[in-house]
Amino acid sequence: MFAGGGARGTVISTASTVVVLAIFVLIFVLAPGARTVAHAFFYPHDMWQSFVGDPRKGYYSVGAAIWLNIRMFLAAEVLILPIALVIALIRQSTHPALFPIRVIATIYVDFFRGVPLLLVVLALGLGVPGLYLPVISHQPDAVYGVAALVISYSAYVSEVYRAGLNSVHRSQVAAARSLGLTQRTALRYVILPQAVRNIIPPLLNDFIALQKDTSLVGVLGVIEANQAANIYASTVFNYSSFTVAAILFLILTIPLARFTDRLIERDRRRRLAGVAT
């Protein structure tokens, strides 16, 4: 997928990769401030210290903190998928009685796609506890963080769903209805399966972004990976902890990115095969 076919392609792509990487490394190593920057960002001792953490010295394990990011991401994703679908279906509905709900859904999507996620996190995390409601106002901060992620990302993902629904040709509905399927069963068994297949790559794209945005919940005082790295940096005056957090986030997101690539490729091949035969 990266290289053109054949052994010659392999040689050329390998050589060019080595040259490009060498240039980057050279620029980095030969820069006048290279040693200071390397010490500030890539010092193995500080990277290890920030990875394992030591609360007695005022900082926390970045390695342990990423587990909170993973849990927040998983919880948010499970909630976003159905909520966004419902919003998309409401916006696609045509029944006159549903008009007010359609308007509300449209306003919701416009609003939460337009407001910075950080502000939603702050508003929920600082505002809801201040309401002194039973149960709702007494949740851990991570819960408000996840709620903010769900609210914001549901707006984005509903638009992805809507694009998917629109990508299925209208003749599919007509054909399904003419076979005697009701509106609902046509949606469930004909439209949705095709729509969802079309949008898996953009969905995964949004979820990669979601994984990274879990770091915004740190503003509520929750010690997630980014916050743990920041605490280390400002306690010890060394940024190597940020490198550790970056590596951990890459370990999380790269497999998902590669998986997305593979899905796109498989889907493309399948469609091309359909055309050829």
Add this chain to the structure above:
Amino acid sequence: MRRFLVAGAAVAIAGGLAACGTSSSSSGAPSGSGSTSTAVTSCTTSGIQHLLFKPGVLTVATDNPVYTPWFVNNTPKNGKGYESAVAYAVATQLGFSKSQVTWVHEPFNSVYSPGPKAFDFDINEVSFTPQRAQAVTFSNSYYPVQQSIVALKGSPITTAHSAAQLKTYLYGDQIGTTGLAYINADIQPAKQPKVFNTLALAASALEAHRIDALVTDTPTAQYMAAYQLKHAVLVAQFPTVGEHYGLVLAKGNQLATCVNQALATLSQNGTLASLRHKWLGVYLHFPTIKP
């Protein structure tokens, strides 16, 4: 094919990182103390010109916003507040007039970034620690720090704060502060403290009952309790652990020698004490408790 390329890239990157690691280990030697030992030719105004960020002016950095009683009205150049006054006193010792002092904004996180600094010294309640002194050069102390507890009036910690009871509360603090280190090292609470990007966020969390108490230096704590937060109170202060605030200079900046001379003079002639009395005096009479 793809696997091979990815593996190759990983090896190349790892090699690069390893190279960085070895090359930096020699430069990472701790300096040990806050002051530089390198001799400076002369601390006269003309003698230090080549050490300045901008010749002819003393460029002083601090964060934005800055808080009372360290600064007043978020305006460092008005000479009001303890840190503003100390900065101008140091400037006078170094031979600068008030108009020759320029203030610049430097966020806490970039004070210790590698590379050239856009200021001569930073004054922003930065505590000296040996680890931090590996990245920047600290001046000697201009303020000895003690930590205090701020809590809401009537909350349990205001009456129940024996050593064992202190461990049971949920604390919050600003990121990178020695108050946070103090909570973890000396109070050792059962619940993990919450860590906020700014003290203002920690204060809102206190007001929203999301934390039981926060720990910060005594003058800040007193100001928060007396003026910033409606229902808060300074519970007590902890005994000193030898912590102090220092001016922050670029690593190895020889100006530190002259700044230290200036601070020594200001300390001997009583200026620091009178400034402390003027700007922090009302803030410093509190019962001490042991964690």
